Amino acid sequence: MVAVKAGILGATGAVGQRFVEALANHPWFEITALAASERSAGKTYREAAGWRLDTAMPESVENIEVVPVDPKAVDADVVFSALPADLAFTVEPEFAKAGFAVASNASSYRMEKDIPLVIPEVNPEHLGLIEVQQDARGWDGYIITNPNCSTIVMTVTLKPLMKFGxxxxxxxxxxxxxxxxxxxxxxxxxxxxxIPYIGSEETKMETETLKLLGEFNGSEIVPADMKVSASCHRVPVIDGHTEAIWAGMRDKPAPEEVREAFLKFDPKLGELPSEPRKAIIVRDEVDRPQPRLDRNMGKGMSVSVGRIREGIRYIAMGHNTIRGAAGASVLNAELLHSIGKL
Ligand SMILES: NC(=O)C1=CN([C@@H]2O[C@H](COP(=O)(O)OP(=O)(O)OC[C@H]3O[C@@H](n4cnc5c(N)ncnc54)[C@H](OP(=O)(O)O)[C@@H]3O)[C@@H](O)[C@H]2O)C=CC1
Ligand SMILES: N[C@@H](CC(=O)OP(=O)(O)O)C(=O)O
Incomplete structure (x- = not known):
C-alpha cells in the first residue's frame, strides 16, 4: 500500500509531539512535513521541538527541517492541525482551499454547520458533511475536526447509553x-x-456533545435533544482527564445494565490501526479508574469507567493528549482513509 503523506501543523507543541509519536511508525501514513512558527522554521525538528514526551523522539523525524505553516511549504495529502485556535481559524481554510484534507484538533471550526465534528466510535456517519462543505465552500480539500478532550472522554461513554433514552x-x-x-x-x-476554571471548557462540553450525538439528515446535523451541564476544574495531574458523570435516562436502567452496555460496546472499527481492542474498559475496583494507572490503556486510546452507581453516576477517565487530541485526529484520518476519502 502506498503511504498517505502526512503533515503536522503545530508539530513542536504538546499535541504536535503526540502527533509525531502516533504517526512516526504508522502503517498507513508517512510524515512528510513538520510545520510550526517562524521561531522554529528552518531548524531541524530535534532543535526546534524541545521533545518532552517520555518516549524517545522517533529517529525518522530528528533531521526533518521544520517549515512555516503555509500550504506552499507543506508537501502532504493530509495535514493534522495542532495549532492554537486563533491561528487555526485562518490557516485551516487556506489548506482546505489548496486541496489538503485537514484533520483538526483545534476548536475553531468544531461547531460550524458544514464541518464534521467526529469521534469514529460515536458518529462516523457525520463525515457525510464533507460533501456538503465542499459544495458550499468550493474547496478541493476539506476540514474535519475532533472534539475537545473532555468532551471526547465523556461522549465515548454516553454513546452506549443512548439506547436507554x-x-x-x-x-x-x-x-x-x-x-x-x-x-x-x-x-x-x-x-x-x-483551579476551578478553564476558559470556555464548560460551553464546549455542553454544545459539542449535542452535535456529536445528533443526527445527520443528509444536509445538516440535528443536535441531540438533551441537556448537558458541565463544571470544569484543573488538577495537579500531568496527563489524563477524570470526569464524574451523572446520566439521567428515560428508561432508568440499573447500574448492572449500564455496566453491561459499557462492556458490550463494540463500534466495529477493529480494522483501524489506532482503534483500541476495547474503546471502553470497565473497572470494578472501588478506587478506579485513576489517571496514573489507567491513562495508557489501549495505547492511550481507551476510556476507562468505574464506580457505576444508582443515579446513574459513574467515573470516566481518558488520556487527554492521546484519546482527547492527537490520537483522536489520527483515528479520524484512518476512518477517512478506510472509506476512500484520502
Ligand atoms: N493539550 C491538549 O490536551 C489539547 C489541546 N488541544 C488544542 O490543540 C491545539 C494545540 O495545543 P497545544 O499543543 O497544547 O499547544 P502548544 O502551545 O503546546 O503548541 C502550539 C504549536 O503551535 C505553533 N505555533 C504557535 N504560534 C504559531 C504561529 N504564530 N505560527 C505558526 N505556528 C505557531 C507552535 O510552534 P512553535 O513551537 O514554533 O512556537 C507549536 O507547534 C490548540 O488549539 C489546543 O486548544 C485540543 C485538545 C487537547
Ligand atoms: N481546554 C482543554 C484542552 C484544549 O485545548 O481544549 P480545546 O481543544 O477545546 O481548545 C484543557 O485545558 O484540558
Whole structure:
C-alpha cells in the first residue's frame, strides 16, 4: 500500500509531539512535513521541538527541517492541525482551499454547520458533511475536526447509553495540566492546588456533545435533544482527564445494565490501526479508574469507567493528549482513509 503523506501543523507543541509519536511508525501514513512558527522554521525538528514526551523522539523525524505553516511549504495529502485556535481559524481554510484534507484538533471550526465534528466510535456517519462543505465552500480539500478532550472522554461513554433514552447529563471534570499546553499553567499556580476554571471548557462540553450525538439528515446535523451541564476544574495531574458523570435516562436502567452496555460496546472499527481492542474498559475496583494507572490503556486510546452507581453516576477517565487530541485526529484520518476519502 502506498503511504498517505502526512503533515503536522503545530508539530513542536504538546499535541504536535503526540502527533509525531502516533504517526512516526504508522502503517498507513508517512510524515512528510513538520510545520510550526517562524521561531522554529528552518531548524531541524530535534532543535526546534524541545521533545518532552517520555518516549524517545522517533529517529525518522530528528533531521526533518521544520517549515512555516503555509500550504506552499507543506508537501502532504493530509495535514493534522495542532495549532492554537486563533491561528487555526485562518490557516485551516487556506489548506482546505489548496486541496489538503485537514484533520483538526483545534476548536475553531468544531461547531460550524458544514464541518464534521467526529469521534469514529460515536458518529462516523457525520463525515457525510464533507460533501456538503465542499459544495458550499468550493474547496478541493476539506476540514474535519475532533472534539475537545473532555468532551471526547465523556461522549465515548454516553454513546452506549443512548439506547436507554439519555435526557440529562451533569459532569464535573478534573483535568490534567497538559491540557493547557507546555507553558499553559505555571507550576506555582497548580502545585498543591485545584483551579476551578478553564476558559470556555464548560460551553464546549455542553454544545459539542449535542452535535456529536445528533443526527445527520443528509444536509445538516440535528443536535441531540438533551441537556448537558458541565463544571470544569484543573488538577495537579500531568496527563489524563477524570470526569464524574451523572446520566439521567428515560428508561432508568440499573447500574448492572449500564455496566453491561459499557462492556458490550463494540463500534466495529477493529480494522483501524489506532482503534483500541476495547474503546471502553470497565473497572470494578472501588478506587478506579485513576489517571496514573489507567491513562495508557489501549495505547492511550481507551476510556476507562468505574464506580457505576444508582443515579446513574459513574467515573470516566481518558488520556487527554492521546484519546482527547492527537490520537483522536489520527483515528479520524484512518476512518477517512478506510472509506476512500484520502
Ligand atoms: N493539550 C491538549 O490536551 C489539547 C489541546 N488541544 C488544542 O490543540 C491545539 C494545540 O495545543 P497545544 O499543543 O497544547 O499547544 P502548544 O502551545 O503546546 O503548541 C502550539 C504549536 O503551535 C505553533 N505555533 C504557535 N504560534 C504559531 C504561529 N504564530 N505560527 C505558526 N505556528 C505557531 C507552535 O510552534 P512553535 O513551537 O514554533 O512556537 C507549536 O507547534 C490548540 O488549539 C489546543 O486548544 C485540543 C485538545 C487537547
Ligand atoms: N481546554 C482543554 C484542552 C484544549 O485545548 O481544549 P480545546 O481543544 O477545546 O481548545 C484543557 O485545558 O484540558
Amino acid at each position: 439519555l435526557e440529562t447529563v451533569q459532569v464535573a471534570t478534573m483535568q490534567a495540566i497538559s491540557g493547557a499546553g507546555f507553558s499553559g499553567v505555571p507550576a506555582m499556580a497548580i502545585y498543591d492546588n485545584v
